[in-house]
Amino acid sequence: MGEEGNPKGPETKSLEQLRDLYADMAATMDRCAWLNRLATGSYRRRLFGRARGRVLDVACGLGMNVRYLPPECEYVGVDLSPDMLARARRRLGHLHPRVAFREMDAQHLDFEDASFDTVISSLSTCSFPDPAKALAEMERVCRPEGRILLVEHGRSRVGLIARFQDWRADAHYEKHGCRWNRDPVKVVEGAGLVVRDSWRGRLGIMTAIEAESRIEN
Numbered sequence: 488m489g490e491e492g493n494p495k496g497p498e499t500k501s502l503e504q505l506r507d508l509y510a511d512m513a514a515t516m517d518r519c520a521w522l523n524r525l526a527t528g529s530y531r532r533r534l535f536g537r538a539r540g541r542v543l544d545v546a547c548g549l550g551m552n553v554r555y556l557p558p559e560c561e562y563v564g565v566d567l568s569p570d571m572l573a574r575a576r577r578r579l580g581h582l583h584p585r586v587a588f589r590e591m592d593a594q595h596l597d598f599e600d601a602s603f604d605t606v607i608s609s610l611s612t613c614s615f616p617d618p619a620k621a622l623a624e625m626e627r628v629c630r631p632e633g634r635i636l637l638v639e640h641g642r643s644r645v646g647l648i649a650r651f652q653d654w655r656a657d658a659h660y661e662k663h664g665c666r667w668n669r670d671p672v673k674v675v676e677g678a679g680l681v682v683r684d685s686w687r688g689r690l691g692i693m694t695a696i697e698a699e700s701r702i703e704n
Contacts, residue, residue, distance in 0.1 A: 641671045
């Protein structure tokens with residue numbers, strides 16, 4: 488059974504297992520980036536267009552979110568996978584010095600408190616071993632007046648699709664490291680962040696979230 492029927496689900500993958508998984512998937516994800524943009528680009532454009540100032544992209548993968556930011560933003564992308572980052576640098580290295588990439592665990596961000604005006608992430612909370620910890624780190628490095636912007640996927644609002652996601656949840660996680668039947672808004676609220684705005688689409692699978700930090704200087 489999936490996460491809805493079994494809250495524990497399959498055993499959570501370690502960081503090393505996830506790094507190995509993304510090494511195997513990097514080339515395929517690079518080739519299929521156009522399909523990802525087709526499916527999620529409108530959500531990224533609408534939400535990440537709200538970013539301002541110095542922007543941190545957590546679990547940045549191939550760096551696809553750069554194109555959706557206002558041109559004046561300074562971008563730092565971090566990811567667990569050196570293979571994904573190598574491809575991101577090849578794609579976007581010509582934009583230096585506005586764009587930089589660093590290998591880093593989202594659950595232990597190597598930045599000082601309140602270092603960024605905006606923190607963004609896409610299709611990531613489903614794969615973090617501890618999403619609450621990663622979200623807490625996003626909150627810590629975001630300035631109090633800043634925003635945390637997330638484009639996520641999760642359990643559909645359409646009953647038949649949701650039941651299929653539940654049925655295949657464990658197998659999907661084992662293959663892709665992705666828990667695809669979570670409710671992203673509940674995950675964010677469960678981590679203690681304040682959700683200011685959210686909307687869903689694509690049969691309720693896609694969710695865009697604008698959250699803010701509770702932390703004050």
